[in-house]
Amino acid sequence: MNPVIEKVVHTLRERMGDAVEEVRVFRDDVIVVVDRSVVVEAATWLRDNDECPFPLCEDVFGIDAYTRTKRFEVNYHFFSLAQHVRIHLKVRVEEEDAQIPTITGVYPGAGWYERETYDMFGVTFTGHRDLRRVYMPEEFEYYPLRKDYPLMGIPGALPLPKRG
Amino acid sequence: MSETKPTAGDFFDLPVNTSHLPPKEKRSKLLQALLDMDPNLSFDDPLENDMVLNMGPSHPATHGVLRILLRLDGETIINAMPELGYLHRGYEKIAENETYHEFITHTDRLDYLQPLHNNVAYILAVEKLLGIEAPPRAQYIRTMLSELARVSSHLVAFGVMAMDVGAMTLLLWCFREREKIHDIFDIVVGARFTTSFTRIGGIAQDIQDDGIAAIKAFLDQFPERQNEGERLLNRNRIFFDRCRHTGVISGEEALAIGLTGPNLRASGVALDLRRDAPYLVYDQLDFDVITETEGDSLARYYVRLREMEESVKIIRQCLEKLPQGSVHAHEPKKVLPRKERIYTRMEELIHDFMIVNFGVNPPVGEVYHAVESAKGQLGFSIVSRGEGHPWRLKIRSPSFCNLQALPRLLKGHLLSDILAILGSLDPVMGEADK
Numbered sequence: 001m002n003p004v005i006e007k008v009v010h011t012l013r014e015r016m017g018d019a020v021e022e023v024r025v026f027r028d029d030v031i032v033v034v035d036r037s038v039v040v041e042a043a044t045w046l047r048d049n050d051e052c053p054f055p056l057c058e059d060v061f062g063i064d065a066y067t068r069t070k071r072f073e074v075n076y077h078f079f080s081l082a083q084h085v086r087i088h089l090k091v092r093v094e095e096e097d098a099q100i101p102t103i104t105g106v107y108p109g110a111g112w113y114e115r116e117t118y119d120m121f122g123v124t125f126t127g128h129r130d131l132r133r134v135y136m137p138e139e140f141e142y143y144p145l146r147k148d149y150p151l152m153g154i155p156g157a158l159p160l161p162k163r164g
Numbered sequence: 165m166s167e168t169k170p171t172a173g174d175f176f177d178l179p180v181n182t183s184h185l186p187p188k189e190k191r192s193k194l195l196q197a198l199l200d201m202d203p204n205l206s207f208d209d210p211l212e213n214d215m216v217l218n219m220g221p222s223h224p225a226t227h228g229v230l231r232i233l234l235r236l237d238g239e240t241i242i243n244a245m246p247e248l249g250y251l252h253r254g255y256e257k258i259a260e261n262e263t264y265h266e267f268i269t270h271t272d273r274l275d276y277l278q279p280l281h282n283n284v285a286y287i288l289a290v291e292k293l294l295g296i297e298a299p300p301r302a303q304y305i306r307t308m309l310s311e312l313a314r315v316s317s318h319l320v321a322f323g324v325m326a327m328d329v330g331a332m333t334l335l336l337w338c339f340r341e342r343e344k345i346h347d348i349f350d351i352v353v354g355a356r357f358t359t360s361f362t363r364i365g366g367i368a369q370d371i372q373d374d375g376i377a378a379i380k381a382f383l384d385q386f387p388e389r390q391n392e393g394e395r396l397l398n399r400n401r402i403f404f405d406r407c408r409h410t411g412v413i414s415g416e417e418a419l420a421i422g423l424t425g426p427n428l429r430a431s432g433v434a435l436d437l438r439r440d441a442p443y444l445v446y447d448q449l450d451f452d453v454i455t456e457t458e459g460d461s462l463a464r465y466y467v468r469l470r471e472m473e474e475s476v477k478i479i480r481q482c483l484e485k486l487p488q489g490s491v492h493a494h495e496p497k498k499v500l501p502r503k504e505r506i507y508t509r510m511e512e513l514i515h516d517f518m519i520v521n522f523g524v525n526p527p528v529g530e531v532y533h534a535v536e537s538a539k540g541q542l543g544f545s546i547v548s549r550g551e552g553h554p555w556r557l558k559i560r561s562p563s564f565c566n567l568q569a570l571p572r573l574l575k576g577h578l579l580s581d582i583l584a585i586l587g588s589l590d591p592v593m594g595e596a597d598k
Contacts, residue, residue, distance in 0.1 A: 026529035027292055055419045056435070058534065061558040063547055075545065077532055077560075081419075081433070084440040088532065109422025112568045120256075130197055135249035135597065138193050144257060145556075151261050 004083045005030050008052050012042060021092075031075070031088040036100045039076075039091050043103045046078055046087065054078035054087060057103070060113035062121035066147045071095040072123050076103070076110075093123065102128040120145035185216060198233050198245040201571075214242070217579075221250045225328050225583045228593030230567070236579065244574040244582075246567055251597035259557035263523030264290050264364065265500070267557070272358040274561065275595040277320050278313035279359045280349070281537045287362040288443055289533035289544035293526045294364065294498055300445070302366045302491040307444045308379070308482040309352065309361065310535075311475040315386075316345040317538035318468045318475075325465060325587035326397055329406045337393050341386065348378045363500055364524060365493035376483065383476055383483075390472060407461040411573040411585035414459055421572060422565040425540025426467040427589060431459035437536040449481050461588035468590075498524045523552020539563050539590060563596035 001009075012032060013020050022033040034042055046054040058077040065073055070092040078087050091100055102125040104111045112134060114125045119133040122143040133140065142149055142157055185191065191199075195216065220231040229250035235243045255274070259267050271286045272279035284306050291297060298306070323338030346356040352375040353361045353368070361368050397403050413423070418431040428435055436453040438446040454470040456463035493499050500519055501512040528550045534543030540562025547556040566589050573585050 024530075027295065027531050029531050031530060055416075056424075057422060058541065058543065059532075059545065059558065059560040061545060061560075063556045075530070075558075077543075077545075081435055081440075086441075086532070088530075107422070108420050109565065109568060112564065113422075116564075132193050132197060133249075135252040137249075144254060149257075151257060 001025055001030060002028070002085055004052050004080075005085050005087060008046075008049075008087060011049070012045070015045065016042060024090075029086070029088060031090050033090045033092065036091045036093060039089065040101050040103055040106060042089060043076070043078075043106045047106055052080050052083045052085070054080045056081065057107035057110050057113075058086075060103075060110050060117060062117040062123055062145070064121060064145065064147045065092075069094065072098050072121055074100055074117060074123060098123045099126050100124075101126050104128055119143070122146070194233055194245060194247055198235055198243055201235075201243040201245070219582070221247075225586065226593075227324065227586065227591055229597075230586075230591065230593055232570070232574075232582070234574075234579070234582075239579045241574050241577055241579065241582070244571045246570050248564070248567070248593070248597055251593045253598070255598045256557055256559065259554055261553060263520075263552045264526075264554065265519070265523065267554075268362060269358070269360045272360055273594060274559065274598065275317070275537065275539060275542070275563070275592045276357075277592055278310075278317040278538050279357065280313040280353075280361055281310045281317070281535070282542065283359060283362040284310045284444070285533070285535040285537060285542045286544050287364060288535060289531060289546055290364055290526075292533045293529065293531045293546050293548055294495075294524060295527075296365055296493050296495050296498055298366045298493050299490050300487045301370070301489045302493075303445045304482050304486050305367055305371050305491065306362065307446065307449075308479050308486075309349075310444075311478045311482070312345055312348065312379070314538040315472050315475045316342045318472050319345075321468050321538075321587075321590040322393065322465070322472075325461075325584075325590070326403070328583040328587035329403060331397065331400070331403060334393055334396055337389070337396075341389055344382050348375065348382060351375045351378050363492075365495050365499035366491045370491045376486075379479065379483065383479060386476060387473070390469070394469060404462065406581070406584050407465060407588065408458075410461045410577065410581050411588065412458070412460045413569060413573060417572070418459070418569070421569045423540070423569050424562055424565065425536065425538070426454075426471060427464055427540065427566055427569075429453070429455045430463035430467045432457040437534060437541060441534070443533070443535055445482075445485075446478075448485070449478055451478050461584050464588040464590075525550055525552055534560065537562060539592065539595065540566055542595075559595075559598055561595040561598060563591040563593070564598075567591050567596055 009023055016038050019035040019038040024031040056079045058079050060076050063073040065071055072093050074091045076089040114128055115134045117123050118131055119136055215236050217234045217236055220226040221229040231247040233245045234241055255270055271282040274282045319338040319342045323335035326334040349359055350356045352371050353359045413431055415431040415433045418428050432455055434453050434455045439453055451474045454467050456466050496515050501516050505512040506516045526548045530547045532543055532545045534541045542562055543560035545558040546554050549555040
């Protein structure tokens with residue numbers, strides 16, 4: 001692990017305590033799995049800390065893990081302009097209670113990424129000011145990137161315009 | 165011109181006339197979201213003719229199928245709300261049901277102005293997941309061709325932006341140059357447009373002498389052609405007046421809203437992944453990161469112009485340093501074997517059968533790899549569960565993120581400025597809609 005990132009992860013662990021559930025390292029990508037209650041706090045600290053600030057939120061996206069518990073995962077990528085390193089956060093939520101506090105207050109740019117995650121997985125971001133679908137039509141009822149949504153689509157899910 | 169533009173100053177609520185709009189319960193969410201936006205604008209002489217105007221999705225200047233809902237006061241934009249999804253093909257869903265090799269062809273259709281760059285970006289993410297690296301010759305060829313793709317993408321941005329603000333000639337000149345790049349791709353890749361050139365652990369085929377000669381011939385005449393085009397615009401008063409001080413965004417704001425690429429560098433933030441997080445062979449090449457400080461449409465235009473010059477520099481260095489050797493990594497279980505060996509050898513036949521039918525099986529894990537494409541930061545996140553196809557593949561498309569800044573940039577400008585601003589942002593809807 002990059003020493004800079006190691007220090008960031010260490011400090012995150014110290015500040016968040018048990019809310020940091022796990023740290024995964026794969027091919028030099030560091031993923032810090034945190035509880036959803038601290039995601040805003042973690043994002044704020046990542047943006048504002050002095051040693052290695054991460055001013056750019058590159059992406060927010062959902063994953064359908066398709067497990068019985070903690071079905072949905074949401075990943076965040078942050079990039080540091082000063083140190084040229086990346087850190088990834090991951091939040092896992094239950095299907096019945098798929099809600100995560102929004103980080104748009106910290107990174108306004110995350111607004112559309114969170115809308116996309118909502119559009120594709122149905123994970124809602126509490127506090128988001130404009131949580132609408134991005135790609136699918138407003139009246140669409142399903143969440144297409146969930147694993148139980150068939151590749152060919154659901155017949156009749158998108159009603160055709162009425163004839164003449 | 166700048167004197168007549170309204171400025172955001174003492175905020176007060178405008179008298180909203182919604183009599184021409186449908187009643188609240190019948191409005192679409194998009195329209196309601198537009199009306200709910202804070203109209204933080206003051207006018208010296210409010211005309212009280214608030215109206216909602218739809219622009220697109222089929223509009224010649226929206227660079228594809230972008231729809232923008234505008235709230236206007238006279239000709240001034242109070243608020244704008246872009247709507248995407250008219251070109252949504254569900255590539256992320258398709259990727260989950262295909263092998264890693266099969267998805268390469270789909271990356272061509274993302275940013276269709278620079279297909280080769282998408283091929284390279286995608287394959288680098290897959291190679292990172294697999295933990296393999298292509299041999300140096302393949303890396304150099306990838307670098308060279310993706311820089312050519314960058315030039316071709318910037319040429320379109322250059323020409324189309326000029327056309328949007330009324331200068332038609334330059335578009336044709338730019339497309340003439342772009343044709344030459346496509347001809348090079350035809351020689352080197354075998355396809356002009358949908359290249360699908362990269363393979364896991366290498367590239368489809370080695371570059372031959374005629375390909376190198378074609379690239380050299382293009383490089384020799386291109387700077388002069390670019391200069392011709394610049395002379396047409398850089399001293400053009402109309403173009404200047406329309407683009408200067410239009411769509412200004414500061415560096416901090418641009419970072420916060422997630423702008424990347426030339427649009428971010430035009431605001432003075434020197435973020436270029438080619439230098440900051442080097443991939444391919446960029447760490448062995450000498451080039452400059454172009455920045456401007458103004459942050460307006462004109463600065464974005466200048467950044468793209470200078471970047472084309474840098475790209476030419478990079479390609480020249482690649483041609484000089486191009487090493488000899490194979491263009492396929494020696495990883496029999498991950499790299500597709502050569503056809504002539506499949507027909508004559510048992511082992512290669514088995515590997516080919518396994519890779520084509522079941523795919524390369526990368527280890528379990530999640531990776532993210534981003535490259536600096538012509539539009540900005542193009543990244544692929546891959547979640548693997550050890551199967552032949554990705555469990556989840558996320559495309560971080562720069563056009564999508566850049567369009568997010570559009571409401572902020574349009575606010576307070578005139579209706580006709582939309583074209584100058586949208587053209588300078590250079591979005592491609594194939595990529596933004598995925």
